[in-house]
Amino acid sequence: MPGPSDFASIPRSALPALLRAAPKAELHIHIEGSLEPELIFRLAQRNGLSLPYASVDALRAAYAFSDLQSFLDIYYAGASVLLQEQDFFDMAWAYLERAAADGVVHAEIFFDPQTHTARGVPMGTLIQGLRRACRRAEAELGLSAVLILCFLRHLSEDEALATLEAALPWRADFIGVGLDSSELGHPPEKFARVFARARALGLHLVAHAGEEGPPAYVWSALDVLKVQRIDHGVRSLEDAALVARLAAERMPLTVCPLSNIKLCVFKSLAEHNLPALLDAGLCALVNSDDPAYFGGYLNDNLEQCFEALPALHGGHAWQLLSNSFEASFVAPERKRRWQAALDAAFQSALSAAAS
Numbered sequence: 001m002p003g004p005s006d007f008a009s010i011p012r013s014a015l016p017a018l019l020r021a022a023p024k025a026e027l028h029i030h031i032e033g034s035l036e037p038e039l040i041f042r043l044a045q046r047n048g049l050s051l052p053y054a055s056v057d058a059l060r061a062a063y064a065f066s067d068l069q070s071f072l073d074i075y076y077a078g079a080s081v082l083l084q085e086q087d088f089f090d091m092a093w094a095y096l097e098r099a100a101a102d103g104v105v106h107a108e109i110f111f112d113p114q115t116h117t118a119r120g121v122p123m124g125t126l127i128q129g130l131r132r133a134c135r136r137a138e139a140e141l142g143l144s145a146v147l148i149l150c151f152l153r154h155l156s157e158d159e160a161l162a163t164l165e166a167a168l169p170w171r172a173d174f175i176g177v178g179l180d181s182s183e184l185g186h187p188p189e190k191f192a193r194v195f196a197r198a199r200a201l202g203l204h205l206v207a208h209a210g211e212e213g214p215p216a217y218v219w220s221a222l223d224v225l226k227v228q229r230i231d232h233g234v235r236s237l238e239d240a241a242l243v244a245r246l247a248a249e250r251m252p253l254t255v256c257p258l259s260n261i262k263l264c265v266f267k268s269l270a271e272h273n274l275p276a277l278l279d280a281g282l283c284a285l286v287n288s289d290d291p292a293y294f295g296g297y298l299n300d301n302l303e304q305c306f307e308a309l310p311a312l313h314g315g316h317a318w319q320l321l322s323n324s325f326e327a328s329f330v331a332p333e334r335k336r337r338w339q340a341a342l343d344a345a346f347q348s349a350l351s352a353a354a355s
């Protein structure tokens with residue numbers, strides 16, 4: 001199997017096109033965060049709702065965030081236009097078409113049922129709409145798409161437990177559970193029982209940790225929740241013992257660079273710790289998080305990182321995409337197939353550069 005050093009000599013000028021065309025997986029995308037302002041307005045009109053913004057441009061102009069909470073307030077307001085099964089389908093289908101154009105061959109998609117059930121939308125309505133889009137993506141786009149149900153951590157664990165039970169009639173339609181929303185003040189251990197229940201049900205486990213929260217939250221996501229991936233995890237670098245543990249276990253970190261800039265986790269992309277995460281031997285990969293709010297989809301994230309961070313070279317590019325497959329919850333045979341296509345794309349870029 002090739003490794004990153006094989007591809008370090010690909011010229012930087014060849015990387016944008018290579019990154020754009022290469023196959024990749026996206027493992028950290030909140031489907032409600034893919035709702036573009038145009039679609040928010042269209043759905044509001046279709047559902048007879050009025051919005052507190054005069055136009056698409058006025059809504060987009062409000063996307064200036066100072067931290068995670070300032071984003072979440074507007075993100076939950078945007079999601080309030082989703083009422084019918086068709087609305088959930090339209091949102092997910094728009095993302096999946098966009099992802100396929102970015103070379104995404106596999107997506108593991110977060111959804112926040114409590115954002116909708118709290119407004120009276122039945123669980124079946126939202127899951128069936130999302131499921132229909134995932135099935136169509138497989139059939140028409142050749143993109144495999146699966147769902148991960150996220151609990152809102154600013155709400156209680158009892159509410160998370162009730163949400164999981166309410167979703168069980170659709171158990172076959174999601175592969176795992178996650179933990180998102182306001183991180184500070186809501187440590188992973190608050191959700192110990194619901195994650196134990198999900199584990200007993202055979203669900204995969206992931207959690208946001210170390211986005212705004214301290215390394216201690218990453219430790220408890222690992223030790224108490226027993227997660228298989230950390231979403232974000234960029235603050236892990238503050239704790240050398242944690243870095244050693246993450247590296248030894250090849251614990252994936254689903255990093256979201258443009259999100260981190262828009263939510264002021266780092267001042268600029270040039271200051272992002274993505275190169276340091278990779279050079280520490282961590283299984284980091286790039287994702288879009290909430291692309292409609294943060295100014296870019298997966299390829300935009302990749303391209304802007306490589307533009308802003310001169311430390312990144314072709315070896316890092318291969319490693320990031322290879323990590324996206326390694327970290328996915330798919331059968332080894334499928335991973336091998338995608339990995340082979342990735343290796344071939346990089347090999348041919350290397351040959352083109354040499355000739």
Ligand SMILES: Nc1ncnc2[nH]cnc12
Nearest residue numbers: 030180181182208289290
């Ligand atoms: N970046 C993020 N962090 C926590 N919760 C979220 N929900 C949507 N995007 C999120």
Ligand SMILES: [Zn+2]
Nearest residue numbers: 030180231289
């Ligand atoms: Zn996220």
